[in-house]
Amino acid sequence: MVGGGATGLGCAVDAASRGLSVALFERFDFASGTSSRSTKLIHGGVRYLRGGQIGLVAQSLRERERLRRNAPRLVREIDFLVPTRRRFGRAFYAVGLGLYDALSGGAGATRVLSRNAVHDRVPGLSMDGLRGGVLYEDDQFDDARLALGLARTASELGAVVVNYAAVESLLERGGRVAGVVVCDRETERRIEVPARVVINASGVRADSIRRMDDPNCVPIIRASRGAHIVLERAFLPGETAVLIPRTDDGRVVFLIPWRGRVLVGTTDTACGVVDDPVATPDDVAFLLSHAKRVLARAPSLDDVKSAFAGLRPLLVKGSVGTASLSRDHRVFVSPRGLVTIAGGKWTTYRSMAEDAVDRAIAAGGLRAARSQTAAVAIRGGETDAWSNDPVERAAMGGERIEMEDFVRAAVRDDMARTVDDVMSRRSRALFLDARGCTAIAHDVALAMARELNRDEGWIQSEARSFTALAARWIPSP
Numbered sequence: 354m355v356g357g358g359a360t361g362l363g364c365a366v367d368a369a370s371r372g373l374s375v376a377l378f379e380r381f382d383f384a385s386g387t388s389s390r391s392t393k394l395i396h397g398g399v400r401y402l403r404g405g406q407i408g409l410v411a412q413s414l415r416e417r418e419r420l421r422r423n424a425p426r427l428v429r430e431i432d433f434l435v436p437t438r439r440r441f442g443r444a445f446y447a448v449g450l451g452l453y454d455a456l457s458g459g460a461g462a463t464r465v466l467s468r469n470a471v472h473d474r475v476p477g478l479s480m481d482g483l484r485g486g487v488l489y490e491d492d493q494f495d496d497a498r499l500a501l502g503l504a505r506t507a508s509e510l511g512a513v514v515v516n517y518a519a520v521e522s523l524l525e526r527g528g529r530v531a532g533v534v535v536c537d538r539e540t541e542r543r544i545e546v547p548a549r550v551v552i553n554a555s556g557v558r559a560d561s562i563r564r565m566d567d568p569n570c571v572p573i574i575r576a577s578r579g580a581h582i583v584l585e586r587a588f589l590p591g592e593t594a595v596l597i598p599r600t601d602d603g604r605v606v607f608l609i610p611w612r613g614r615v616l617v618g619t620t621d622t623a624c625g626v627v628d629d630p631v632a633t634p635d636d637v638a639f640l641l642s643h644a645k646r647v648l649a650r651a652p653s654l655d656d657v658k659s660a661f662a663g664l665r666p667l668l669v670k671g672s673v674g675t676a677s678l679s680r681d682h683r684v685f686v687s688p689r690g691l692v693t694i695a696g697g698k699w700t701t702y703r704s705m706a707e708d709a710v711d712r713a714i715a716a717g718g719l720r721a722a723r724s725q726t727a728a729v730a731i732r733g734g735e736t737d738a739w740s741n742d743p744v745e746r747a748a749m750g751g752e753r754i755e756m757e758d759f760v761r762a763a764v765r766d767d768m769a770r771t772v773d774d775v776m777s778r779r780s781r782a783l784f785l786d787a788r789g790c791t792a793i794a795h796d797v798a799l800a801m802a803r804e805l806n807r808d809e810g811w812i813q814s815e816a817r818s819f820t821a822l823a824a825r826w827i828p829s830p
Contacts, residue, residue: 411456437484608647
């Protein structure tokens, strides 16, 4: 497998659960790209109903139910309110969300609320012109922790999963792809890994791997930047999220309680592929503008605790804008046997992986059982996945008690190699308070050094590198 995001890790779990021999290589950290920078939702996609993509919504909702069963400590239900300020607005959204409810097999989860009921339920909402709202149910999750749970699960099933291992080229035998050449990015050592079949699950970089197989291949991926901002929880008290059903660019925007903060997103902007995309001033201004329209207390730039962006790997479809491109997926098999899984979204990662492994088995002439993952429990979440961990608490201004133990466990048990790995994915501190993270960067590096046996030079270098990275998450005018 090439790629350690949601899709690649899902493929590793699927293939290993069928008894296949599996190795996965990720050139940075697991889920360090798109897969840790989502809106933290496992959902059918309400906005896809508007585009008539009933099949995609139904499939997503089926996968949502499977994740509820297979990762109950990492996925949980959350109520969403759609506020209405137009006459007949409640009836309009009640019909659409009733269909959403029906597709999920629900029984009455969608409810129409009066103006007073909305105020009681979501006290942070502006009441100006409000007529009421419609309440529906979806799921929230921690994307990076689910990805790490998949890595643990794949490993326990016998797969070898390696971060900071870059695939530099493909091996060839008899005119067929026959493995990969991998560079260990810490030691610069290169090794050849033979394989009967290679799955390219590298997300927005899928075309770069495809060009290793065929330099003249036609691109299949268009990247779209989705940005988010994070605000203090005081802007949206309570446990109910808010959906803004129509934005200036025709999308939807969510305001979601998450880990003691409020997550606001997302945008959709066509862009090039970069390793560390950032939320631009225009992205931040767009999200603040829409948050101000619905919140009783208008947030300003100074209220943004962190701003981040991820790149969606959308399938090319003519010249239409990225906001109109489907989140469906496709599997491509090249004439030389490279299997590429492209498109999709977090919610459907499992079915995407099943499709990719099915095609890989056929392409490689392998014998294996049918997919088992509809019922495979995902490791992770043995501790409370919804309470702030010691690193998050320290970054948000709390005591640094137990922080060193947490950091050393992240290195020892979860393959963290850099301060960013700890701050962004073993903890979610960088997402919650970018400024606060810079204050504890040296302490985190020191705790890691004790576990990794690194010297003072490494500590200083890691603290500086992370501080520079975190500065890119602090929005400026």
